[in-house]
Amino acid sequence: MRQYEVTFIVDPVLSGDEIKSTAKTYQDMLVTEGCKIVHIDELGLKQLAYSINKRSSGIYYTIEFSAENGDVIPKLELSLRRDERIMRFLTVKLDKYGIKYNDDKRQGLIGKVSKDKDDKKQSVAKKVPVVAKPVAKPAPKATPAPDPTPVPEPVAVPVVDSSKTEEE
Amino acid sequence: MASRDDIKFLSNPNIGSRQKKYCRFRKFGIKHIDYKDPDFLVQFINEQGKVLPRRITGNSLKYQKRVAIAVKRARHLAFLPYVTDLLK
Numbered sequence: 618m619r620q621y622e623v624t625f626i627v628d629p630v631l632s633g634d635e636i637k638s639t640a641k642t643y644q645d646m647l648v649t650e651g652c653k654i655v656h657i658d659e660l661g662l663k664q665l666a667y668s669i670n671k672r673s674s675g676i677y678y679t680i681e682f683s684a685e686n687g688d689v690i691p692k693l694e695l696s697l698r699r700d701e702r703i704m705r706f707l708t709v710k711l712d713k714y715g716i717k718y719n720d721d722k723r724q725g726l727i728g729k730v731s732k733d734k735d736d737k738k739q740s741v742a743k744k745v746p747v748v749a750k751p752v753a754k755p756a757p758k759a760t761p762a763p764d765p766t767p768v769p770e771p772v773a774v775p776v777v778d779s780s781k782t783e784e785e
Numbered sequence: 786m787a788s789r790d791d792i793k794f795l796s797n798p799n800i801g802s803r804q805k806k807y808c809r810f811r812k813f814g815i816k817h818i819d820y821k822d823p824d825f826l827v828q829f830i831n832e833q834g835k836v837l838p839r840r841i842t843g844n845s846l847k848y849q850k851r852v853a854i855a856v857k858r859a860r861h862l863a864f865l866p867y868v869t870d871l872l873k
Contacts, residue, residue, distance in 0.1 A: 624821065624862060660821070665863035675863070679821065707820075707862055714816035722819075 620655065620683045620716050621690065625697060625706035626675035629662060639702050640678045646696065647682050650689045655681040656723060669704045681711070681719060806843030810851075818851050820858035823865050827873070830856060834869045 623643070627636050644654060660677035669675070684690075690708055697706045711719070721727050809815070819825070829837050829844075829852045836856050839849045859865040866872070 626862065663864075666823075666860075666866040666869075667863055669863060677821075677862075705862055707858060709820075709858070712817075718817035718819060 618683050618685060619687065620681065620711045621708060622679060622681045622711055622715070622719070623693065623697075623706060623708045624677065624679045626665075626669070626677055626704040628670075628702050628704055629672060629674050629676055631702060635702070636676055639700070640680075643693070643697070644680060646693065647680065647684075647689065650684070650692065652682045652684040652689055655683055656719070657681075672704065675704055808843055808845040808848055810848040811845055815848075818848070818855040820855040820862070821864065823859055826852070826856050826859055826865060830865065830872070832870065832872050834860075834866045834872055 625643075627639050629636075631639070640657070640659070644657060647654060656679075658679040658681070660679060662674055662676050664674050665672070687710075694706070694708060697703050709715075718727070810818075829842055831837055836853050839846070842849065842852075844852060856865060860867050
């Protein structure tokens with residue numbers, strides 16, 4: 618058994634029923650091909666990072682399914698490619714960590730915010746990563762980050778010292 | 786002149802010392818990088834949408850490669866832009 622995940626973007630111009638039926642056709646198709654649908658995730662209407670086919674938004678769907686072998690994938694992708702309602706799609710094979718990640722996500726162990734993401738595999742020590750994250754963030758975030766951080770410290774310390782000596 | 790016991794060093798000893806970089810995936814035990822989570826991936830790209838090098842992110846080679854794959858997948862699905870300005 619292999620587990621796959623297909624994500625596709627449906628044209629937002631279609632009516633709500635049409636969008637639902639589009640997702641349903643692929644779900645039905647997978648079932649008739651003998652796949653087991655694990656989960657269907659409707660990510661909903663999202664703003665695209667760049668326009669595709671002159672559309673600036675799209676409706677994202679993710680279908681997670683398990684199949685005996687990969688023979689279904691070309692068929693699925695061919696029909697996705699021929700479908701005018703689908704703007705983009707991506708099929709990915711999930712490894713064991715990916716399966717676990719999706720399971721955890723469904724159970725709500727992984728929050729939507731990136732900060733909570735660290736909790737997922739160490740749900741016991743929930744506070745530690747959240748505290749550690751802000752510390753971790755500034756350093757790797759961007760090139761200019763490492764430079765400004767050391768600068769304020771040395772500036773602050775001498776000021777304190779000099780003020781003290783003057784008072785005394 | 787007051788006693789200078791409070792001044793232990795002529796210059797700030799913390800100057801020049803830098804916090805050691807580490808791989809956050811190893812540290813927090815993240816095994817899978819989701820390409821559908823652009824908010825997380827944004828931490829690994831610069832303002833132009835380019836993947837940041839390992840010397841800045843501190844990622845281990847294994848996870849840097851996975852980050853790069855996830856970013857590329859996210860770009861394909863328009864979660865992240867291919868080219869942009871002022872992303873952050």
